[in-house]
Amino acid sequence: QVQLVQSGGGLVKPGGSLRLSCAASGFTFSDYFMSWVRQAPGKGLEWISYISSTNTYTRYADSVKGRFTISRDNAKNSLSLQMNSLRAEDTAVYYCARESRVSGWYNYWGQGTLVTVSS
Amino acid sequence: DIQMTQSPSSLSASVGDRVTFTCRASQAIGISLAWYQQKPGKAPNLLVYSASRLESGVPSRFSGSVSGTDYTLTIGSLQPEDFATYYCQQYYDPQYTFGQGTRLEIK
Numbered sequence: 001q002v003q004l005v006q007s008g009g010g011l012v013k014p015g016g017s018l019r020l021s022c023a024a025s026g027f028t029f030s031d032y033f034m035s036w037v038r039q040a041p042g043k044g045l046e047w048i049s050y051i052s053s054t055n056t057y058t059r060y061a062d063s064v065k066g067r068f069t070i071s072r073d074n075a076k077n078s079l080s081l082q083m084n085s086l087r088a089e090d091t092a093v094y095y096c097a098r099e100s101r102v103s104g105w106y107n108y109w110g111q112g113t114l115v116t117v118s119s
Numbered sequence: 120d121i122q123m124t125q126s127p128s129s130l131s132a133s134v135g136d137r138v139t140f141t142c143r144a145s146q147a148i149g150i151s152l153a154w155y156q157q158k159p160g161k162a163p164n165l166l167v168y169s170a171s172r173l174e175s176g177v178p179s180r181f182s183g184s185v186s187g188t189d190y191t192l193t194i195g196s197l198q199p200e201d202f203a204t205y206y207c208q209q210y211y212d213p214q215y216t217f218g219q220g221t222r223l224e225i226k
Binding site: 035044045059061095100104 | 120151153155157162163164165168169174206208210213214215216217218219220
């Protein structure tokens, strides 16, 4: 069955960096776009980035552009999010998610990992 | 960016009630809309995609519809497990956006 298992996350100081990972299994990873979506405490969902199936292109929300980098390794079935210059407002649960093959809805999600940015 | 506005922000209802949530897009998005259910501490769960197509395994009491730029999610007869927060998402524009959510509470 499809599984997305996340790792990384934790407490980091403002201005610091953190890398999140998402290990995929149960499907042909290289066939699917992948995304990161976050949710600040008590708030709604915010799409922050996606990457095409073949690493051809990426896209970012304005809130993270220039600070976060999404990447994938199709040989290792893994997705990553490198987060630099972290701010207090980046504190959130971060989810990796798999898009459908047809278009941009998400039919599988990781379990989520909490990132806390605080001094 | 396309703004997605959900209403109401919260709703109280009873088991067996019929409830409707609304999501309005700031511009035309066709049928490029999905609905998700999220329970506390859990990842979202896809209910509807392409505005009205039910995801496999989702109970038939859930349905989606569209009129212009107004999208609705209807639960035909509320069950205890349906009390959760519901989000819409547009994927028409490459800058995907979610609505702010509607929290469904037990009356």
